[in-house]
Amino acid sequence: MNGPxxxxxxxxxxxxxxxxxxxxxxxxxxxxxIEQGFRAIDTANQRKHYHxxxxxxxxxxxxxxxxxxxxxxxxxxxxxxxxxxxxxxxxDPSASIAVQVEQSFTSSLEHLGLDYLDSYVLHGPSxxxxxxxxxxxxxxxxxxxxxxxxxxxxxxxxxxxxQLQSLMANANIRPTYVQNRCYATQxxxxxxxxxxxxxEIVYQAFSxxxxxxxxxxxxxxxxxxxxxxxxxxxxxxxxxxxxxxxxLTGTTRAEHMQIDLKTLDFHLGKDEVDRIANVV
Numbered sequence: 260m261n262g263p264x265x266x267x268x269x270x271x272x273x274x275x276x277x278x279x280x281x282x283x284x285x286x287x288x289x290x291x292x293i294e295q296g297f298r299a300i301d302t303a304n305q306r307k308h309y310h311x312x313x314x315x316x317x318x319x320x321x322x323x324x325x326x327x328x329x330x331x332x333x334x335x336x337x338x339x340x341x342x343x344x345x346x347x348x349x350x351d352p353s354a355s356i357a358v359q360v361e362q363s364f365t366s367s368l369e370h371l372g373l374d375y376l377d378s379y380v381l382h383g384p385s386x387x388x389x390x391x392x393x394x395x396x397x398x399x400x401x402x403x404x405x406x407x408x409x410x411x412x413x414x415x416x417x418x419x420x421x422q423l424q425s426l427m428a429n430a431n432i433r434p435t436y437v438q439n440r441c442y443a444t445q446x447x448x449x450x451x452x453x454x455x456x457x458x459e460i461v462y463q464a465f466s467x468x469x470x471x472x473x474x475x476x477x478x479x480x481x482x483x484x485x486x487x488x489x490x491x492x493x494x495x496x497x498x499x500x501x502x503x504x505x506x507l508t509g510t511t512r513a514e515h516m517q518i519d520l521k522t523l524d525f526h527l528g529k530d531e532v533d534r535i536a537n538v539v
Contacts, residue, residue: 269333269377269436269461272298273500274520277465277509278314279303285310288511289317293327295516301438301463301507303337303382304367306347311336315371335378335436336367337416338397340385356393360400368409378436379410383417390425402432414438414463420450427458438463438507443471444539447502456503464499465507468492479538483531489521496522498535 269275276292278285278301289300302314318334321327338360341352350362368374379401385393404410414436415426427433437455441448441464448464455462474480480491487494496519499506508519527535 269299269505272333273505274496274523275299275301275333275335275463275505275507276516277301277507278310279308279509281313281509281511282310283313284511285313286317286320289314290321291513292516293317293321293332295513296520297516298327298331299333299335299505301335302371303339303380304349304363304370305337305339305344305382306349307343307345311367312370315373319372329373333377334371334373335380335414336371336376337380337382338363338401339382340393340397342385343382356396357400360397360404364404364410375409375411378412378414379404380414380416380436380438384415384422387419388421390422390429395429398426398430402430405432412436418451420454423451423454433458434460436461436463438465440464440466440470441499441504443474447499447504447536449536452503462504463507464504467495467499467506468508471495474538477538479534483527483535487525487527489525490518493518493522494527494535497525497527498532501527501532502536 274297276297276299278289281288300314302311303309304311318332322329341348349366350359354362364379381397381401385391401413405413412435413432414434416438418437418439423437437451437460439448439451452462474495475491480494484491484494496506510516510519
C-alpha cells in the first residue's frame, strides 16, 4: 500500500471541493472555495466536464496571495480514457495507453502549476465489467509515475466491487483512494465501502446530495437535523464523515460553502448513523 503521508493529509481535511461542470466559473469558484476554507481540491484532465487549467490558476493565485500554501492543499486529478473525453484531448489518441497517461499527467502538472500531485486517479475502468488490458496498462503507467514521487498516491473512481477486488489482487501499488457516486438506495455504497475499510482504502463519496435528493426531506433526516440545529444536507455530509467517507461538494455559493464546512463542527451519534444507513 502507498505510504500514509497523503492519506493523512486528506484525512485532516475531510471535505473535498469538486470542480466539475463549472466551465468559465471554475477559477472564481475554486478560488472562493479555498478562501472559505476548503483545503482539498478535486479535478480531472477531462475538458468535457472540467476546466483543469482554471483550477490551476485558482490554486496559484491563492498561493501567491498568501491565502494558502502548497503544503496545506490536497490536490487530486484524474486520467480519463478517450471515450470519456470530447475532442479536446490531453494526449495523442494514436499513442499507447501508457504514453497517453504520461502525456495527460504532464499536462495536468502544467495546468495546475505544480511539481507533484497528492493523488492521481484513474477516472474509471474502460468497461463496466472487469478490468481489461487498457485498464492495466493505464494503472501500470500510473504506478511508474507514483514511483517518481510526482503522484504521492493513486486512486480509482467509478469502480465496482469486483473491479476493485481485481485491482487490489494484482496491482503492484494498491489504490489509496476510491471515489464513487453514493446512493442511499444502494446502502450508500456499502459493499465497496466495506471492502475499502477492510483494506484501509479511503472512500471519497460524490453526488451525496444530487443522487439522493429525496433523502433531504426524509423524516429521519429532518428529525436529526432539528436535533443538531442544522440542515439535512449537513446531516448527509456528517453521516458520510462519521461512516468513514470523505465527502465531495461542488456548491457554487459562499454561504453554502460555509454551511457545508460547518459539518465538521459536530458529530452524529452511532444510533443516528445507523438509522441513516438503513433509510431507503
